[in-house]
Amino acid sequence: MFQKELREAGLPEDLAYLAMIESGFTQRAYSRASAVGLWQFMKGTGKDYNLKIDRYVDERRHAEKSTKAAVAFLSDLYANFGDWHLAVAGYNAGAGKIRKGLRKYKCNNFWSLAQHRYLRLETKRYVPKLIAAILIAKNPEKYGFTDLKYKSPLDYETLAVGPGLSLDAVALLCKTSSKTIKRLNQELKTGRTPLNRSHYKVQIPRGSKEIAATNLSRLNSFVSTGYKTHIIRKGDSLAKICKRYNINKTTLLKINNLRSRKLVTGTRLRIPYSTVRYRLLDKDSKGQIAANDLILHTIKPGETISKIAASYNVPPGLIVTWNGLKSVHKIRAGQQLALYIEDAEKTVSITAKTSKKSRVTTKELKSNSAMIVLAEQKKFAVSESTPDQTTVSWYHVRPGDSLWTIARKFNLSTKQLKSWNKLKSNRIHPGIKLKINNV
Template identity: 30%
Template structure:
């Protein structure tokens, strides 16, 4: 779009500076059901006789919940058929995109329902970003909802050296739904609102005014618009049709439960991204997929950010955090005072100017000034270990050294979760796949869920 663009535990004693809740962050808007939503409807059952569905009972599956909330009028044009064929011929793409969406869909649908908006909007990131929070277009649109920088700032999405909230699943979803609601209120028509999301409301209004002056219809299909916008709603309609009846297109959607995938934790102390993932005992890639807004290897507590963790990781994270004896961050943050330079900061922390430049992405001609925040690496030589953690269990093992003195080593273990691979576990703990295979006597690549692996 123009402005956006396609392409659980409680407690007051918290010395680690975290607070958490098993509930998803909610929209500040008042929850409400669509006033025209029926309490029951007739729905086809694989092409057989229609059956009644009680809408007062929540479905177990998120796809069913999405189908029940459709409210955008359908369009049936040759372009829709073209995009149906395009997507149907790429079932692997639909499968991968739907799997990525599984992390975010419950939250997005919940937000949509609370605002009384059509649930088709939850499918819009299929078109915008393929549900990839890291997606970046040629026009620098970013995130699930593809906000360009200016529109992101207009919806209070912070963008600086440390973070880019256009990639934040919660903040960007709220901003996108705010924008879509504004566009619907502006046009009174969901097709025109969606076209405006892609092209800009000013462009759509000018196209409407042009047709009005010529006594021509002003609906979406009658407007003169760029090819991208002309294809935009047919793409969404095609995705909607496939989600409505995937079997008709020989596509199998992954099962996604109609329940929260993630919970939120608010933090007030710096923490390394890598350490946060380790404390949650989850692959670093998955942690980053839930927390893609952070630009650096350390998350600043002064920003009071919200971390997202899978619902089944929260108790593990908190237990490991309580047992953790080391520093939460391998970085200092230093706010430049008036007159300070890289040289004076380097001298203060016992490091080099070259190290500071590299850590902060500064070139030789980069300018810094009072109030800027620098990342300064600590002089820590060894990474602290976890003690009595919930899942990464230090086991004391004693071995003989040349038959004389005894040497004590730490053996770290990891319990395999659904979705884990040898590669993801190896990356999480900075070891090689060959190391894991040798240590655990694994010949192939398959690892069963629930197996306990030795890490080191």
């Protein structure tokens, strides 16, 4: 990949070994000066060359994008100095530093400049180090490097997914390991797709795109409760343990069947915590989600995704994914959110923070609603009805949909859809909801 990008830009392919002396070809390399990635970009320089760096993504760790940025940077340095030794020194020390030194000492090449007490020792050694790396890499046996094992070139294809999707879920979609997916997406800082973008192209193993795209509509994520063990030590108190694990005293006492707040050293306590799990719905399930996994929450004025997430003890990104939101900020008062929490019907309260007004359990919903997945990560409540009644459901229009394709999907006519939704023409746009009457 390095040689290909350099060749296409008309640069010497040997510059690929610059990444070797910078990072050892390690995407997650991090220096004491806060340089990051294969090409060890500083934050400012990375942004100058169009690398996105925020709380969710650091494209300095993206192999292909950072390489394109490095090629552009090296091209600019060579255009500035007209000499590759000076350009490489500028990559390490900065173009301004080299330019100033050439003027100050009236030099016209790197070797003359290096004779003066001006450049740092690191920069003086930088160009010779690159030359040595190139010589050794081209003839490793000559320098005592034998039985070398070369890694396979990075090979992948991309899949567009929504915000907040865990890389563990992507692995499930592709039928591969989480380790493989995380290795391909090292630019993702949180292990999830960014919450501030409506779509993100994750990198997946070549040959897995078809099965991943097929599985995408079957993917279901939900919050489950796991348990860890805490062994009571001398000096422990109920308050200290609750503060450490961020749980309330009542919950801790009930889960461990404790009638007294007195703790005995050596006793094992069960500590509950929320964990996100993923599953693929059965192909013949037609997108139906188990009713006892569902909670519906109506957003109140002033509420945010973060506040709602804290109330139910779930990650904010998961709420975004469950409801197909474009970002963590795109909600409004009165909007209904679907939350998938394992055995929600048995749960009276998700956490002590959950208010009675904002909580709706599936026990209350069982008589009049069910969950149907009509599109990728879109979940909607629909009314149940007796066989002789009309069932009404809703469909969220996605990019690429047309009235004709939606009609075919539900075995209807475009005339019926226009009538039910009071449409004057066949024109629709992504994001709107269409009423579907299933007779």
